[in-house]
C-alpha cells in the first residue's frame with residue numbers, strides 16, 4: 001500500500017514538472033555589459049581609494065613608495081599625521097636587525113647605524 005502511494009506521489013511530481021513551463025532565464029546584470037570592473041564594484045573606502053589613485057594621489061600609501069637616496073639633500077620621506085613617527089631602518093639589504101629611532105617634524109634625522117637621512121612630512125588623511 002505504501003509503495004502504491006509512493007508511486008502516485010512520484011507520478012504526480014513528474015507530471016507537475018512536465019507541466020511547468022520553463023520561463024526564459026532572467027537576464028543577469030553581467031550578461032548585459034560583461035563583467036563589472038573594479039571601479040563599478042567598489043564601494044566605500046575602496047571606491048574613494050580608486051578615485052584618488054585615478055587622480056594621481058595615494059592617500060592610503062597603497063603604492064610602492066618612491067625611492068630616495070637617503071642623503072641629506074634627498075632624504076627618505078616619512079609621511080605622518082603626527083609631529084613625530086618611529087622609523088625602522090634596515091641599513092643593509094641582508095640585515096636581519098632593524099634600527100628603530102624617532103623622526104620629528106622639521107628636522108632631517110640620520111640613522112645612527114648607516115647614516116641614511118629621514119625627513120618627516122606632514123600627511124593628511126582624506127577622511
Ligand SMILES: [Zn+2]
Pocket residue numbers: 089090091099111112113114115116
Ligand atoms: Zn640605517
